[in-house]
Amino acid sequence: MGHEQMEHEHMNHGKMDHEHMDHEHMDHGHMNHNHGDHGQMHHGMSHGDHDMQHMDHDMGGMDHSMHMGNFKQKFWLSLVLAIPIIILSPMMGVSLPFQFTFPGSDYVVLILATILFIYGGQPFLSGAKMELQMKNPAMMTLIAMGITVSYIYSLYAFIANHFLHTEHVMDFFWELATLIVIMLLGHWIEMNAVSNASSALKKLAELLPDTVTRVNKAGKEEKISLQEVHEGDTLIVRAGDKMPTDGQILKGETTVDESAVTGESRGVIRKTGDQVIGGSVNGDGTIQIEVTGTGENGYLAKVMKMVKDAQAEKSHLEALSDKVAKWLFYVALVAGVLAFVAWLVAADLPTALDRMVTVFVIACPHALGLAIPLVVARSTSLAAQNGLLLKNRNAIENTHDLDAILLDKTGTLTEGTFAVTGVEILAADWQEDQALQYIGALEKNANHPIATGIMKYIEEKEIEVLKGEDLKNIAGVGLSGVVNNTQVLIANDKELAKRKQTVDKKTLAPYLTQGNTISYLFVDDKLIALIALGDKVKPEAKTFIQALKDRGVEPVMLTGDNQEAATAVANYLGIDNFHAGLLPDGKEKIVSEMTNAGKKVAMVGDGINDAPALARATVGIAIGAGTDVAIDSADVVLTNSNPEDILHFLDLSKQTRNKMIQNLWWGAGYNIVAIPLAAGILAPIGIILSPAVGAILMSLSTVIVAINAMTLKIKK
Structure with missing residues (x-):
């Protein structure tokens, strides 16, 4: 051209x-x-x-952290309040070896538990309120149910034991304290893991x-x-x-x-x-x-x-842990109510209440609060070691079964700079430096992207250009002038064909396959050299595209560039599906069409014009060398600007997803066993889950979940 x-x-x-x-x-x-x-x-x-x-x-980036204030501070202060409660009150009615009481210690526990419930429980209570307003109970509602029931029932137990002189009613202050502290820890770990997105x-x-x-x-x-x-x-x-x-x-x-x-x-x-x-x-x-x-x-x-x-639209994607929590919430609610009715008929009101409350409290497992955050924290640090900065905790979960990955051409698959990609000497007695002196003589004063690219290249090579005179711009051909008293012309391929001259296909192939613009230097009507300019394809791009295909993910190239340049790059990289000449909303439209068709798509881009598409895609991946606005609209940032890091991300996502599912089974598996036992399903044969056994099972599942999260690795 x-x-x-x-x-x-x-x-x-x-x-x-x-x-x-x-x-x-x-x-x-x-x-x-x-x-x-x-x-x-x-x-x-x-x-x-x-x-x-x-x-x-x-947008779901921070998910439950709506009005949570500072988790770290909340966690440490809550821990300080919880330690005396853990020491002074029995664990589900069982005294542990390190526990003791003294006259009036019950009052201390009540006061501390009340402060802890209001202060430490606040994020969960307000989170639950939001979930219920949205008619979508999930993790926050489950936690809120656990802590509210344990607090209110313990308050009733305190009054009953001290003022009503009934037989001893068991309280749940110990569970209240440990539940709040562990859940705050889980959220703090998770918030810490996900880098805070500054405002776009x-x-x-x-x-x-x-x-x-x-x-x-x-x-x-x-x-x-x-x-x-x-x-x-x-x-x-x-x-x-x-x-x-x-x-x-x-x-x-x-x-x-x-x-x-x-x-x-x-x-x-x-x-x-x-x-x-x-x-x-x-x-x-x-x-x-x-x-x-x-x-x-x-x-x-x-x-x-x-x-x-x-x-705003993307925030509807639901995290895995929320789906499990929603399911547990309904199960616990139904089991608790059924247990209450059954025990009311079989025994009396206090027993029925006690069973129902035990079900509600057990339903909110400590392990579930840590199951996902620990995996997220581990995978985030692994990602960082592999040049990936995670900004949205759901990004990893949403990447595990992508259908397509949409790639912006300029800056993602190519270097993103319009520069000289090569100079070829076509006349026997000429040198490259000499040809560039002549080319520079004509291009020096031209106000033009091609001229700018050429002059930058000449300056980098520290070549002194010659003086050009009688410079003319010839429409549809190029530039002409007089250098060293000889007629010089820089022309396009149309002019080359018009002069019935050809250049060896082998020489042209590497430039044409990458969609370069080629100019030819004629001195005294003799063809001397060609100079090619374009946006260089990144060396690792070709293997990256092949690796995506091997993983069953379709690569789609999007570009604002013209059809010719786009076709050349797509063919060179082996991309079958591409769209050229796109405006910013054009990219976003393609992403919308694909997501609306039920496809899971990742978008990779670096410019402000990619920002809407990055935000719209199932997962938006920004190139670290791109603009801040693109980075802020994305879920993941490639800090090394290397597209191959996306492959690590796809692999990490698969591993992370597996670990999350394993951990949710451990966390929820405890519930699957504990809820029916706590409800008293085996009471007829004399087996009722003693709260102490429940507590031991609960601790065990929490430890297993933590160890399992730490074994996450990226397979290179």
């Missing part, structure tokens, strides 16, 4: 991008607290921050400058803050500055680096009348723009809105 043609194609792509965007009226509540100004968003972040935190939790909204705000230069009615320049900018204002953007808003160029011409925003590796030429995107970086020209979008109707706000909507 020649310079001209490429430039033209590129421009169209860019224009289309914006037209498309401008037609979308997306409202974005959080971003505009002041007529939708970006500036306000920048400085008045506290409100948005709060919302974002809320959103973070709603903040990161988007940081892409925009604080102050801008406006041209006022009198034609004078003035510095104002971003939130004072309104649509229709004229702003000056100098070389190297960030575009403060979306706008249309009124004056000037420049190259714009939109890689942070659209993921496009090649700098884009923007002339008078073209659109620019807020957050992109201005190159070497100074331009004047008319503001077309601020705040909620700006491009970044639309991307943010898509991310937010996707994250």
Whole structure:
């Protein structure tokens, strides 16, 4: 593709991008607290921050940690309250060797247990309230049932034993204390394991400058803050500055680096009348723009809105432990009520109450609280050793049976930079350095992505270019000029064919298979050399794609690049399914279509334009070298930017899932045995689960669960 043609194609792509965007009226509540100004968003972040935190939790990333405050602190303080309770009150009615009592110790236990129930139990009680409001009882409801029943029944036991002079009623203060402490420990371990995602909204705000230069009615320049900018204002953007808003160029011409925003590796030429995107970086020209979008109707706000909507929808994915907890909750409820009715008929009210409460308390096993967090903590640290940063605890669970993995081309499968990929000398008496001196003479003053790429390459090689005169841009062909008194031309492949000249297919093959743009150097009408530019495919990409296929996961390539470049890379890597020329919402749409069809898909990307798709996918994987916004929208970050680490992630996910299932069987298996025995199903033959045996079984299952979690490994 020649310079001209490429430039033209590129421009169209860019224009289309914006037209498309401008037609979308997306409202974005959080971003505009002041007529939708970006500036306000920048400085008045506290409100948005709060919302974002809320959103973070709603999306299932932090799952139950809604309003939990600081787990570490809660755990240690609760432990301090629990130790005296454990020492001063019997374990399910059985005194342990280290326990003792003294006159009035019952009162101490009651006071400490009340504080512990209110303070340590708060996260579980408020979590249960939310689950019940959503008509979806799970882990929090199960824990809340266990601690509430043990507290209320123990309170009744205390009153009965001290004031009603009935025969001794057993209390459950010991279970209350250990249950709260172990569950807090489980949640703390888990919260600790999952790296805290900072707010993507903040990161988007940081892409925009604080102050801008406006041209006022009198034609004078003035510095104002971003939130004072309104649509229709004229702003000056100098070389190297960030575009403060979306706008249309009124004056000037420049190259714009939109890689942070659209993921496009090649700098884009923007002339008078073209659109620019807020957050992109201005190159070497100074331009004047008319503001077309601020705040909620700006491009970044639309991307943010898509991310937010996707994250909110994704929060419906349910964690495995929650499914088990929900099932246990219903089983315990039914078993407890049946036991109550049966014992009420067979014996009396106190016995019936005692049996029902024992069932409810036993139903909430300590092992279940640790079963998943310990596995999550272990797999998170293994992931970190393998270049993976986990940000959403459900990511590992959701990855174990993926149908497809969607890969952004630029920056994921390729290096993401538009640069020289090779120079081939085609004339016997020429050297590479000499050819580059001639090429540089013509390209030196051209304001063009190809020229920029070539000049960067020449500078790196420290080659002094020659002086070019009479430089001309020939439409549809390339550049011509006079160097050392000889006629020099840099042309495209069309011109090469027109001159009826050919280049050996073997020489061209490596460049064409990767979709490179090739330019030819003619000196005095003689073909001297070719120079290829493109986005280099990462060396490990080919084996990675094959490994995915071997695991039964379909690779799908998505790119904003043109069809030709995409086809070349897809064929080279062996990808059958790919989509080219995509806008940001195009990627998100493909992900939506696949997830709506019931497929489990992972999305891998690095640009702001990938953020909505990353948030929408079953699992979003961001490349560590990408933009902060992509990283914040993802569930997993590849810290080494190496796609092969994704394979480790797939393997780790499988192992983790297996361990979770084993642990849930150990944790819940205890219940499967204990609940019916506690309800008194074998009472007719004289077997009732003595609370002491229940407690020993419970401790045993907790220890097994902990040991099992630690044996998790990644098979290399």
